[in-house]
Amino acid sequence: MKIGVFGGAFDPIHNGHLHLAREFAARLSLDKILLIPTFIPPHKVRSYMAPAQLRLQMCRLAVEGDSLFEVSDIEIRRGGASFTADTLKEISLQYPGAQLFLITGADMFLTLGTWNRFEEIAKLAVLCAAPRDEYNSEKLLDYAKTLEQRGARCIIQDIPLLKISSTILRNKISDGEILEGYVPEAVEDYIRKYGLYNNHNNQQTLNDEQFIEIIRGRLTQKRFEHSLAVAEQAKHLAKLYGADPEKAYTAGILHDIMKDAGKEAQLQIISDFGIILDNVEKNLPGCWHAIAGAVFIEHILGIKDRDLINSVRYHTTARAGMSILEKVVYLADFTSADRDYPDVGTMRNLAATDIKAAMKYGLSYTIKDLVGKSMPIHPDAIHAYNEIVSAIEKGGTDNGQKE
């Protein structure tokens, strides 16, 4: 068996990559091409990069239905710096007896001699590259000779390259251009769906105004108004209990961002980012939007503040050990101006005066409601309830400022 090993950031994967791989497969009679998106260490991740799970997913979409390709998450799964020597070794163990061909771009090829444990790489795989032009071709052939003196086997193939690069594509996307012909259709759809590479230069500077525009486009009118009301209420409660009012406001805007996306889309983004739902969660579709929402604001909107992400993540179930911000957002969702249920008055009074009593009331209300409907209860909610009940027993109620 002859296997082509083709690694790269694939940010995003495009038809130039696929063309190169297919040409090598045809010319060298390869049976399979392994596409291996590389893990990028956090300190090297630039703001415009797509998260690893999305790059992986785009590779999968790009070659769906094409039996020549297989997408491997071997490096992303490892989740740290990967050395090509280790990757090749693992592949050779997975496919005993297979002959491996490492496919590299021209620039990459010209550095191969300096790679970590080059001799091992050279032993494990035949090194393949395609020149960019005639001048480049000479350079590659010369360099191949020096590598061969160190025991490598090299194949330089004159493959006409497509004039595409991931950098050009990212710029086109951020300029709103159509990518037809540059990437497989499924990849283009995916990029649009998640708004990847959009305004990639100012991704980190999104402000509340922009967040409001984003949710306006994603939510029904009713839910949009609810979100703004929760934001107001969260800010108000944050001031009462000593959480950051700005953060609380932002969390309120974003807390239901995935709620109207549809169950399938919620599950999709959850699995795209490698989150595995446990058995209870699988049966609690009501909490999916909170998990999906946390993923969305972290990975798609580029929010880095863990407390803010958690306050979206736990706004439906709550959990033991909640921060003040998490509690504030949880309670704001219960008591925002648009809310209208029999106990809302009591709940609002409690939220304004005693955060512990309010949490206990909110949790009891939700749990009773779920039991009444014969619905499962998320263990996080039970843990939160147990914690708050024993805290009240021990210390009485208070306004939460001592926490």
Ligand SMILES: [Fe+2]
């Ligand atoms: Fe919600």
Ligand SMILES: [Fe+2]
């Ligand atoms: Fe909500």
